[in-house]
Amino acid sequence: MREEYHSIDFVxxxxxxxxxxxxxxxxxxxxxxxxAQRRLCRLYPASxxxxxxxxxxxxxxxxxxxxxxxxxxxxxxxxxGLAIVMVGDQSGVIDCSGQFVIDPIYESILPFxxxxxxxxxxxxxxxxxxxxxxxxxxxxxxxxxxxxxxxxFSDRSANGQYLYGYLDRNGQEIIALQFEYANDFxxxxxxxxxxxxxxxxxxxxxxxxxxxxxxMMSGFSEGLSAFRKTIDEPFGYVDENGNIVIEPQFSIAxxxxxxxxxxxxxxxxxxRYGLIDRQGKFIIQAQYNDILQLGExxxxxxxxxxxxxxxxxxxxxxxxSDGRRLTDYEYDTVSPFKEGLSSVTQDRYTFFIDRSGxxxxxxxxxxxxxxxxxxxxxxxxxxxxxVMYFNRLGRxxxxxxxxxxxxPPYRVREVKFNPNKDYLVYYPQIEGMKNIERQSEINQLLxxxxxxxxxxxxxxxxxSYTGDFAIExxxxxxxxxxxxxxxxxxxxxxxxxxxxxxxxxxQTGELYELQDLFKKDADYVSVLSEIIGNQxxxxxxxxxxxxxxxAYKGIKPDQPFYITEDALAIYFQPxxxxxxAAGFPTFKxxxxxxxxxxxxxGSFWRAFN
Numbered sequence: 072m073r074e075e076y077h078s079i080d081f082v083x084x085x086x087x088x089x090x091x092x093x094x095x096x097x098x099x100x101x102x103x104x105x106x107a108q109r110r111l112c113r114l115y116p117a118s119x120x121x122x123x124x125x126x127x128x129x130x131x132x133x134x135x136x137x138x139x140x141x142x143x144x145x146x147x148x149x150x151x152g153l154a155i156v157m158v159g160d161q162s163g164v165i166d167c168s169g170q171f172v173i174d175p176i177y178e179s180i181l182p183f184x185x186x187x188x189x190x191x192x193x194x195x196x197x198x199x200x201x202x203x204x205x206x207x208x209x210x211x212x213x214x215x216x217x218x219x220x221x222x223x224f225s226d227r228s229a230n231g232q233y234l235y236g237y238l239d240r241n242g243q244e245i246i247a248l249q250f251e252y253a254n255d256f257x258x259x260x261x262x263x264x265x266x267x268x269x270x271x272x273x274x275x276x277x278x279x280x281x282x283x284x285x286x287m288m289s290g291f292s293e294g295l296s297a298f299r300k301t302i303d304e305p306f307g308y309v310d311e312n313g314n315i316v317i318e319p320q321f322s323i324a325x326x327x328x329x330x331x332x333x334x335x336x337x338x339x340x341x342x343r344y345g346l347i348d349r350q351g352k353f354i355i356q357a358q359y360n361d362i363l364q365l366g367e368x369x370x371x372x373x374x375x376x377x378x379x380x381x382x383x384x385x386x387x388x389x390x391x392s393d394g395r396r397l398t399d400y401e402y403d404t405v406s407p408f409k410e411g412l413s414s415v416t417q418d419r420y421t422f423f424i425d426r427s428g429x430x431x432x433x434x435x436x437x438x439x440x441x442x443x444x445x446x447x448x449x450x451x452x453x454x455x456x457x458v459m460y461f462n463r464l465g466r467x468x469x470x471x472x473x474x475x476x477x478x479p480p481y482r483v484r485e486v487k488f489n490p491n492k493d494y495l496v497y498y499p500q501i502e503g504m505k506n507i508e509r510q511s512e513i514n515q516l517l518x519x520x521x522x523x524x525x526x527x528x529x530x531x532x533x534x535s536y537t538g539d540f541a542i543e544x545x546x547x548x549x550x551x552x553x554x555x556x557x558x559x560x561x562x563x564x565x566x567x568x569x570x571x572x573x574x575x576x577x578q579t580g581e582l583y584e585l586q587d588l589f590k591k592d593a594d595y596v597s598v599l600s601e602i603i604g605n606q607x608x609x610x611x612x613x614x615x616x617x618x619x620x621x622a623y624k625g626i627k628p629d630q631p632f633y634i635t636e637d638a639l640a641i642y643f644q645p646x647x648x649x650x651x652a653a654g655f656p657t658f659k660x661x662x663x664x665x666x667x668x669x670x671x672x673g674s675f676w677r678a679f680n
Contacts, residue, residue, distance in 0.1 A: 112152045112167040113447050114138065116145035118458055120475045120485065124541045127156070129169070132449050134460065134468035138169035146182070147446075151201055155180045155188075164188075164203070173203035185217040187240060198222065198242040206242030214238065218255040221245070221275060225253075235263070237277070246277035254290040260311070262290045272311055283313055292326035295349065308332070308351070317351035331392060333362045340562075342381050346370065346394070355394035361385040367408040368392045369426060374400045376531055382562030383531065389413075389428030397428035403492065406442055414443040419492050421454050435465030440492055455487070455495055456537060477545060479503070481577050483552075485540075490526040496538035498523055499552055501575070509580035516582075520554055520571060534560045544634055548578040549679035551634055568645060570655060572633035576678045585632045587675040588639070593668035600625035602665075603641060603658045607648075617653035634679065637661060 114129035119140035127145035129138035144157035153164050153172065163175030173180075181189040183201065190197050195210030207214075212233070215223040222238045228248055235253035237246035252264040256275060264270050270283040272291070287299040288309075295308045295316060307319035308327075323335035323344075330349055336357040337343045345357030346364075355362065360381050361373030370392055373385030387402045402415040402424075412423045412431055421441050423431040430436070434450070437443065441454035449468065450461040460468040473485040480503035488496040498521035504510035521538050536558050544551035552573045559566030574583040589595040607623055610616055626641060633640050642657040643649070649656045662669065669676055 112148040112154075114148055114167060115446065115449060115451060115460060115469075116147060116154075116458065117460070117469050118471045120472050122475060122477060122542050122545045124543075129154075130460065130469050132447065132462075132468070138165075149183055151183055151186070153183065153201060155182065162190075172201075173199065181216055185220060185240065187217050187222070189214045189216055189222070196224070198238060206240075207238070208242070215255065219257070219259065219275070221256050221261070223253045223255060224248075237261075245275075246273070257291060260291065262288060262296060264288075281311060281313055283309065285309075289324070289326065292328070293330065293349075295327050295332075297321075297324035297326070297332075306334075316349070317347070320351075328364045329366070329368075329392070331364065333364060340382060342375075344373070346392070354392065355390075359385075361387075363387070363405060363407075364392075365389075365405065365407045365413060367411065367426060369408055369413070369428075370394075371402070371405040372396065372400075380533075380561075383533065384561065387415075389424065403440070404442075410445070412445060416440045416442075416492075419489065421452065433463060435461050435463075437461070439489070455489065456497075456539065475542065477503075477550070477577075481550075483542065483550075488521075488523045490528050491530070491532060493532045493535040494526045495536070496521050496523055496556075497540060498538065498554075499540045501550070501577070504577060504580065506580050513575060513580065513582070517552070517554075517573065520573065522556060534558055535566075543572060544636070544679075546636070546679040548576050549634065549675075550575045550577055553633070565651070568654070570642075571631065574634060574675070576674065578678075579674070581674060581678075583675045583678075585630055586628060587673065588634075588670065589668050590670045590673075593670075595665075595668055596626060596628055598665060598668055599630075599639075599641060599660065602660055606658050617649040618656070619648060619650070622648040635659065639665065 114131060114137055116127055117130045117136065119126050119128065126140040127142045128136050128140035129145065131137050142156040142158060146155040148154040148167065152167055155162060156165055158175040161175040162177045162180040163171050164173035164180065166172050177190040177192050179191040186201055188199050190199050195212060196214040197210055198206045198214060200206060211224045211226045213225040217240065220240050223235055224238050225233060225235045226248060228234050234248040235250040236244055236248040237253065239245040250263040251266060254262045259275055260272055260280065262270060262272055268284055268286055270285060270288045272280045274280055285298045286301050289297040291311060294310055297306045298309045299306050300319065305319045306321045306324035307315055308317040308324065310316050321334040321336060322338045325333040327349065331346050331354060333344055334347055334357065335342055335344050342360045343357040344359045344362040345353050346355035346362055348354055359372050360375040363371040365371055368391055370390050371387040372390050373387050375381040376386055377383045386400045387405050388396050388400045389398045390396045402417055404416045406414040408426065411426055414421065415424050419440060420436055420438055421443055422436040423434045423443060425431045437452045437454050439455035441452060444451045448463065450463070452459045452461060457471055459470045462468055475483040477483065482502050484500045484502055486498055486500055488498060499517055500514045501510055521540065522536065536556065538554070538556040541553045542550065543553040552575065553570060554573065555568070555570045557566050557568050603626065604623060607618055611618055631642050638659040638661045640657055640659050642655045645651050645654060
């Protein structure tokens, strides 16, 4: 295609012309704007390791970088020819040329639906159109993506109660705040909760079509909703008229898909999942640790990996929707079918299967665990926490670089450690130091701090572990490497993240601790403790604070920290002084505020100044 066609404005002009013969053949046969935009935007997000951390750009189907890697995050291009990206901690939207159509001014942007996107900034949630115009008259506490020209929103009412309502596509409150909870619209109707034991079905204008006196309802799918009469009773299904179609008998009752629903018939840690039809008859008997509806008349039947510990997860067999098994129990993960293909993992390999449950021919097998998607003939692989691309023959189109060049002769090499399907670590190794022996010592320390250790390969672990690293700061001779990890014990409510920063002088081989930044006689613990205490006090005076009252007692001499360009950052572990949702509470202290106690002649300071 000629370069002048690589413009959405040009496409709009072509699509608006009255004569089909004036359009290039590429645009004929009633090509819609969305279809033309998709063809123009056959670009794919790709990552590059740099001294500034992981950066993202976009490649074409040949693996050529068409939009430079300058973003801190990059999402797929959507059907409207736009993609959400992040610069620093701010989100914006670009077009196919990489130009911002919405500047990066938001904390977050949700994907566009029905020509609208939800954006979040310091004031709250708002609705924007594809040009970035803010449509809502004020920010809200919450707005969900649009479905059927309506978006659920929530805010506090005049009396302080947290309620829900609906916005129209113009961002106006078409159904005012009045519900205790609200679901998306499906086929012009939505289920809302009026009070604790009173649900209602409404139309798109807010008119109540029916009410239901139940403790819990899940929302209608294919005309049926799971319900629970009281908190202690099991689930059944009710239709839109309020008639009980399937009597309460299940501990878990999932939404209907293609006339079938997954249910569990037992409480506690054990599972007995089955598949029922719309009359409540079991199509697949309730005897499995898990059942996944995959679409295209296929399901995955899950058998517990460890029989007496079902929370460890399942290994899956592929079956038809009536329970006829097509494979043995051999897949660790299974994704829904799309156009006859499902992405699965088996041990430490990821590949496509066809509807027979067997590996699809003429598609690659990728080493590592993750998911494959087929996008315009290009295979996108999110495998082992990295994004890479292949063609149909399995030839690599793009893989992230594993060498991060610093100032010559220094560089950092990424090494992958994956001894078990549930244990994955990327750890750094430094190259180019003059003192080879010291370099080896530092690299061994980095391996140990990254939790590279002996892990059995064919044993089912009782947890999963993922570790990674990034260059946090690099100037002059100082390299600061961030080591991060997440450990999840199977069956737990959530895992536990960890992080540590290693400060390395590449010239001398010194490793710096917090005390090394300050003069020998400086009471840096008291000075920093007071500054942080004041910051916490300011935050606690806000309407909402994550900090635990009286939990902060000051910092320790070896308090975790890291260096930035213009400030010292002090941080705490999750739960140490604040709720888990606060992550790692971090306090940045400008060097100018503590310069009197910094040892400006010391090795640490001079390593980066």
